[in-house]
Amino acid sequence: MLYIIEDMINGILMGSIYGLTAMGLTIIFGVLKVINFAHGSLLMVGLYATYWAITLTGIHPYLALFMVIPAMFVFGYYLQDIVIKPIFIAEKNVREPITVIIVTTGIWYILDNLTLLLFGPQYRSIPDNPLQGQMFEIGTMFVSAPKFYGFLTAIVTACAIHWFMQKTIMGRAIRATSMDREAASLMGINQYRIYNVAFGIGAATAGIAAVTLIPFNNIFPTVGVLFDIKGFIIVVLGGLGSISGALIGGIIVGLIESVGPQFMTATWTEAIVYGLFLLVLFVKPSGLFGQKHDW
Amino acid sequence: MNLLNRFTLPAVAFSLALGSFGLAQADNVKIGNIEPMSGPSATLGQQGKAAREMAVEEINAAGGIKALGGMKLELIYADSESKPEKGVAEAERLINTEKVHVLTGCWNSAVTYPTTAVAERYGIPFVVPVSVSDKITDQGFKNVFRIAAKDSWWTKDQFAFLKDMQAEFGTKVEKLAFVYENGDWGKGFATQWKKLAEEAGYKVVLDEPYPSTATDLSPVVQKIRRANPDVLMLVSNAADAILLTNTIAEYKVKVKAIVASGGGHADPSFMKAVGKNAQYLFDIVEWETDVNKPGAKEANDKFKAKNGYNLTGEAVDAYVAMYVLKDALERAGSLEPAKIREALATTNLKDGPGMIVGYDAVKFDATGQNEMASPVIVQVADLGKGLERVTIWPKNARRAGYTPVFPITK
Known part of the structure; x- marks a missing residue:
């Protein structure tokens, strides 16, 4: 019984971090209506940015948030503005901008291989990591401290984004655009600027996820791919475009991954996660918390 | 002028590339290498590449393959991304498009296993420096030769x-x-x-x-x-x-x-x-830097100076594989795959540069396994x-x- 509780705690903590990695994906989809295949690469860029911020300045990993969030926002903002926007404009009469999806795939390959060229294939982890191996020991139970901080960060991030979307003018403009881009344009909202901001926020959340991951993970150029696939499953589970859905989808995946191995081998839990993914697609394609869009 | 540059530069580059390609086809022994250059095993693929390059540089600097009139070895790479289907497709491409004489690779056993079948079908010798799964040499293939010990x-x-x-x-x-x-x-x-x-x-x-x-x-x-x-x-x-x-x-x-x-x-x-x-x-x-073998320390120092890390067992296997190939080519005296295959099968490489492994010789048994590896x-x-x-x-x-x-x- 104690084992199950210990595993559930690990599952919830790790799952909320998975949710955080997927949050940017769901935000970008919600507004642009485009699956961003480069999301894993954004996370990878975030990880390298965090790595260098910590290595060069020697600050505590979580203080790197103050550098990584603005840097990733700017990166995402201009990535959308310079690379993706022209495709949107060229395809503006097309109902489903499929080309944009292909462009994001291109960005994924370019970013991953550029990192491989610049930094080599080595596995890196931050030096003198103050959180390395930190554990809360409750009786015989172990709870990873860096994962717990990641869990708190995920909750705070989700709440902050929710507040931003509900209460600020920019947040309302983003929601308006996500509901109906034509109508929003008629109300005087510059939809391309909204896209830039949404992409920036998506990239910034990938940066936050990177900060929570770096104390207990190593980084390498294709690290994003590992989280990418999981990210897609999570957002489909939770409902594309839903922020709380991403968090809950993440926790579901985390729980399966963590509790499952006590009853079967770890390999099987992957099959269960994918099975659940298919089941949701069959039974409730809009996900557990998604709205019924007309897409 | 500007306009001229824009068109002539790529044109010149293109014709240069074509030219060197044409030359390469006539003059070099082409070794196709399928390795994981990206993906989860990328570091291992890169090590294999660095080790191969060091061996080939040494061999070429020492006069290439003398039995073939000093012909040089040329390495051609393909990225498997650690994916079996990618390895198979790249083997087809290397054989049909690049017209390689020999193949090596693929580090991941899961990639090597189906990929060797492609080489067998075309009758191209396939040297496996290190993929240790038993079944790779248990397929009854004539063209597969493995340097490393099997699992x-x-x-x-x-x-x-x-x-x-x-x-x-x-x-x-x-x-x-x-x-x-x-x-x-x-x-x-x-x-x-x-x-x-x-x-x-x-x-x-x-x-x-x-x-x-x-x-x-x-x-x-x-x-x-x-x-x-x-x-x-x-x-x-x-x-x-x-x-x-x-x-x-x-x-x-x-x-x-x-x-x-x-x-x-x-x-x-x-x-x-x-x-x-x-x-x-x-x-x-398979190998450690403190192995007691002549030339091992020098080879490691040279490798480390260039790449910033020590030779690994996998890298040594790749390095030795190039010398095994050189030895076979010298004895084959031909670029015909069947002749190279015969020469590889009768390999008994005991010393000379490149033999820096911990065991005494490279010698293949009937299945193509190096029976001396340990x-x-x-x-x-x-x-x-x-x-x-x-x-x-x-x-x-x-x-x-x-x-x-x-x-x-x-």
Whole structure:
């Protein structure tokens, strides 16, 4: 019984971090209506940015948030503005901008291989990591401290984004655009600027996820791919475009991954996660918390 | 002018590229190399590439293949991304489009296995420096030659090592835990382990395959902790080896010994990334920098100066593979695949530059397996100069003055 509780705690903590990695994906989809295949690469860029911020300045990993969030926002903002926007404009009469999806795939390959060229294939982890191996020991139970901080960060991030979307003018403009881009344009909202901001926020959340991951993970150029696939499953589970859905989808995946191995081998839990993914697609394609869009 | 430049530059570059390509086709021995250049095993592919390049540079500088009028070796690479289907497609391309004379690769056993079938179909000799799955040379293929020891030999040595250590240090080992990546390589090892454990009367308390792409291995580590084994035996690729070693340390898993199987645990970035957490780990490898062989130290120094890390067992296999090929080409005196194949089959390479492996010769049996290959076991330890890998087994190869730490008492 104690084992199950210990595993559930690990599952919830790790799952909320998975949710955080997927949050940017769901935000970008919600507004642009485009699956961003480069999301894993954004996370990878975030990880390298965090790595260098910590290595060069020697600050505590979580203080790197103050550098990584603005840097990733700017990166995402201009990535959308310079690379993706022209495709949107060229395809503006097309109902489903499929080309944009292909462009994001291109960005994924370019970013991953550029990192491989610049930094080599080595596995890196931050030096003198103050959180390395930190554990809360409750009786015989172990709870990873860096994962717990990641869990708190995920909750705070989700709440902050929710507040931003509900209460600020920019947040309302983003929601308006996500509901109906034509109508929003008629109300005087510059939809391309909204896209830039949404992409920036998506990239910034990938940066936050990177900060929570770096104390207990190593980084390498294709690290994003590992989280990418999981990210897609999570957002489909939770409902594309839903922020709380991403968090809950993440926790579901985390729980399966963590509790499952006590009853079967770890390999099987992957099959269960994918099975659940298919089941949701069959039974409730809009996900557990998604709205019924007309897409 | 500007306009002119814009058009002439690419045109010139294009014709230059064509020109050199045309020349290359006539004058060089083309060696096609399928390796994981990106993806989860990219570091290992890059090491194999660096080692091949060093050997080929040396061979070419020493006058190339004399029996072919000083013909030079040319390396052509293809990226498998560690994916079997990619390896097969690239083998087809290398054979049909690049017209390679020989193939080498692919590090991942899961890639090498189907890819060698392509080479066999076309009758192109395929030298496997290191992919250890038994079934690669058990297919009855005529064109497959493997330098490294196959996994049934590795596992046998791991168990012989366990037995010797128990006798030497008077500590009894009863319970074993097997944790391995769920690819061909890991599963191949585990099948052998289970058989050997049963024969030797060990109790297997955990048998756990896990996906190498896992982003969280604490559930697996929890299972190890709860199974409470005496010895933990691992097969891991690079990223998961790091994650697993750190997680094992975090959860304070106490075992008498951890025995790894090369691969990710032998990767140069592994020790850098896990630091102290790797201390006293046992690892089985084909080669170590402290091997007592003429030329080994020089080759390693040269490699390190160029690449910034030591030669690994995998890199040495790739390095030796180029010399084995050179030797075969000299004796074949022809670029015809069938002649090269015949020459490879009668290889008996004992010395000369490049023979820096720990064993005495490269000699292929009827299945194409190098029958002389044999691995050594090392322990990660700090001898005052930071963590290093110290050869400890077989006992006659043990580094002078070092006493292995068994069981672990940290």
